[in-house]
Amino acid sequence: MNRILSKDLKNHSGEDVLIKGHLFQKRIMGKINFLIIRDKEGLIQVVLKDKNEIDKIESIMDESVLYITGKCIYDKRAINEAEIHDPKIEVVSKVKEPLKIEINKPEIHANLDTLFNNRAVVLRAPQKRAIFKIQSIMVQAFRDYAIENGSTEIFPPTIVGTATEGGAELFEIKYYDKKAYLAQSAQLYKQIMVGVFEKVFGTAHSYRAEKFGTSRHMSEFIQYEWEMGFIESYMDIVNSAIDIIKYMKKNIEEKCSDEIKLLNIELPTLPKKIPVIKFREAQKLIKDKKGIDNTSEIDLSPMDEKMISEITKEEYQSDLIVITHFPRVKTAFYSMPDPEDEEYTLSFDFILRGEEILSGSQRINDYENLIESIKRKSLNPNDFESYTEIFKFGMPPEGGFGMGVERLTQQFLSIENVKEASLFPRDVKRITP
Amino acid sequence: MNRILSKDLKNHSGEDVLIKGHLFQKRIMGKINFLIIRDKEGLIQVVLKDKNEIDKIESIMDESVLYITGKCIYDKRAINEAEIHDPKIEVVSKVKEPLKIEINKPEIHANLDTLFNNRAVVLRAPQKRAIFKIQSIMVQAFRDYAIENGSTEIFPPTIVGTATEGGAELFEIKYYDKKAYLAQSAQLYKQIMVGVFEKVFGTAHSYRAEKFGTSRHMSEFIQYEWEMGFIESYMDIVNSAIDIIKYMKKNIEEKCSDEIKLLNIELPTLPKKIPVIKFREAQKLIKDKKGIDNTSEIDLSPMDEKMISEITKEEYQSDLIVITHFPRVKTAFYSMPDPEDEEYTLSFDFILRGEEILSGSQRINDYENLIESIKRKSLNPNDFESYTEIFKFGMPPEGGFGMGVERLTQQFLSIENVKEASLFPRDVKRITP
DSSP: OOBOOGGGGGGGTTSEEEEEEEEEEEEEOSSSEEEEEEOSSOEEEEEEOOHHHHHHHHTOOTTOEEEEEEEEEEOTTSGGGEEEEEEEEEEEEOBOSOOSSOOSSSSOOOOHHHHHHTHHHHTTSHHHHHHHHHHHHHHHHHHHHHHHTTOEEOOOOSEESSOSSOSTTOOEEEETTEEEEEOSOSHHHHHHHHHHHSEEEEEEEEEOOOOOOOTTOOSEEEEEEEEEESOSSHHHHHHHHHHHHHHHHHHHHHHOHHHHHHHTOOOOOOOSSOOEEEHHHHHHHHHHHHOOOOTTOSSOOHHHHHHHHHHHHHHHOOSEEEEEOOBTTTSOTTBOEETTEEEEESEEEEEETTEEEEEEEEEOOOHHHHHHHHHHTTOOGGGGHHHHGGGGBOOOSEEEEEEEHHHHHHHHTTOSSGGGGSSSOOBTTBOOO | OOBOOGGGGGGGTTSEEEEEEEEEEEEEOSSSEEEEEEOSSOEEEEEEOOHHHHHHHHTOOTTOEEEEEEEEEEOTTSGGGEEEEEEEEEEEEOBOSOOSSOOSSSSOOOOHHHHHHTHHHHTTSHHHHHHHHHHHHHHHHHHHHHHHTTOEEOOOOSEESSOSSOSTTOOEEEETTEEEEEOSOSHHHHHHHHHHHSEEEEEEEEEOOOOOOOTTOOSEEEEEEEEEESOSSHHHHHHHHHHHHHHHHHHHHHHOHHHHHHHTOOOOOOOSSOOEEEHHHHHHHHHHHHOOOOTTOSSOOHHHHHHHHHHHHHHHOOSEEEEEOOBTTTSOTTBOEETTEEEEESEEEEEETTEEEEEEEEBOOOHHHHHHHHHHTTOOGGGGHHHHGGGGBOOOSEEEEEEEHHHHHHHHTTOSSGGGGSSSOOBTTBOOO
16 A cells, blocks of 8 residues: 555545554543644644554654554545544554653744754654755755756865965864865855856855854854856846845745745745845935944944844835945955945845845956955965965956855744754754754 | 857857857967857857957967957857857956966866866866766756655755764864864764655765775765655665666756767666666676676675676676675664565665765664664664664654765766866865865
């Protein structure tokens, strides 16, 4: 007999069926007895009457693996519109000790540490599974968009010999008799590959030795990376990134309606025209609308990001805002200066619901200008040779962005701590499971 | 004017067009002068007559970035069936020093070290680009197949607290005030996620501190990972893996015909029925057909793998052979013993053109049996607690495989050294670029 999945059961009413899954919940109340079985897609209700079968299941703990044959009966009110009657139960894998966290409740009450210590079991809770189902659909959408757009996927290494982004916050590896480091970004590799495929993308593991246990940072995270050569303007990149985010939303809406309902959340509002404003204008807006004057600052603070999001939500009905033209003193040395005002760069941050989720720029593609830009930051060009070298060999006008996979999941799904958007988060205290 | 790409040019005959790309080759011979321009898809021939334009380009080195407007003329004999006449050239980014390797020749003559030292430029050679174009299509095909098959993509971490596969060959990381390691495989994480999504897949970075500079090993590589819960037999996994490999071949044939032509290779022969034989039968075949008696060995040597491939190529016209039922003493502790003969396991290796490309098994899914199996190998179960823990909480019958992305690329494309199938290979001597 072929196994029938929860969502498909209603099409098999009247048939003898085989279902397989984990025991999600038992309700043995004497007269009316139910089992709820959890499979990869949803839940199945099993009506239990036979004394033998009740005895068989009595001492079996939640999450044990059961194979059940029985009669499938259509019932509009049941979970997934069908239930199983007259079941014969086979206990395939017994749970050996009580779960430390009950995962079959509408709310899972435990602090983050307990949740992460029991991650392997906690992730089975439908509300947790939903997060990572949606995340997988988002990543797929990102790739589909990039491929459709003529980009080629690349697989940059994570072990690197030197730092591109400056030396701080690097994890050191014992690499045979040498030292090596975990990559902070795939920047160099993306740019090398622009010379090969022109447009490239990837989902790259990135590492930061962040000492702070905040709700916004992790030691290992994944970034959507995209780099485009032969652009006409930095706005080519901004527009592509906006389109990608909208495409992700569309895919979630189409493929994850159950998960959205289960999580009881609203996806971000993304109007046809996403506001794109310059950094100095953003500061001015905050001053005008919120009465807080940060116009002499060279960067946006997390509080600024929250305020500008509130303002644009009100003014443009958009949860997403793009801030461009950050001051040159603040942006990385490889960001292209704005030809109209060299104190600023063709750089941009995307703020979604008050949090930065994406950062990018047009890059300096001329070797001499790049060396000049490094010196201007009082850095030594020799320290960046492994990065600057490739610009001797012909680089088209190009730029790109990195967007945090977990950060974007967090903001899309209104999750409080970014670590909950990572399957097995790594931070200053945690390297297991 | 919109840029036209090489492959699309023939549809614009008679029009004034804009092309963009790198200067691939110059042929300034006085009377007849050509430029060959390289873009992301192919080459474009530009016919040069105007003295001004010839002067402009005279001192410009190969690989410089040029934007060229001109008249597009259809010509069946030209590269991509069109060429550009009366060009106006804009030099957008000049190459600053001569390339150390000429990448515009049919054969690139240099030793591997020189090739890897100049990787950023070498990868631009059409023959090298072709390898990674095909690789990207293979990965895409793997994912498409897995998703179509009801699997969910997962993103396991690469920083781990302990080793699952035993302690040797681990890279150690300074992780704040602790020690951590780079993951050797995603085994544990895949299995945890079977409890969540039942079928999961990913492309995971794996690390091995291999001390040998062989043509078969790298320190960092990528693995296709797939794990399936609720299987009926290990053959469910074997058959899926065979289907995936065939699906990859089909995708390459459909999407990469130019690259295959350029590389001048033949894809592996994969007949309808791929031979699947037991380990002991394979040894017997080698003895019978090659006269070499290794029947008392507990594993296949690289030479055995070559011989069994030769034999199956002849007998079954297949470049792929699946060997199952390796001896229990040789396979990992988590491999399920064969219920018909407990000295062997429900394990399998795939040999493609004489090289192992995939390894997998049905796993032991019962906690007590797993502890027993660890002890049987004279290992201490306490050392594997972080792995065995999850088996206390109900695991369905399950299994999976890991398949090397670079190894598979190598065997599909008949590449001599696996490092040439990695964009930026890492080995005992190399951590750059």
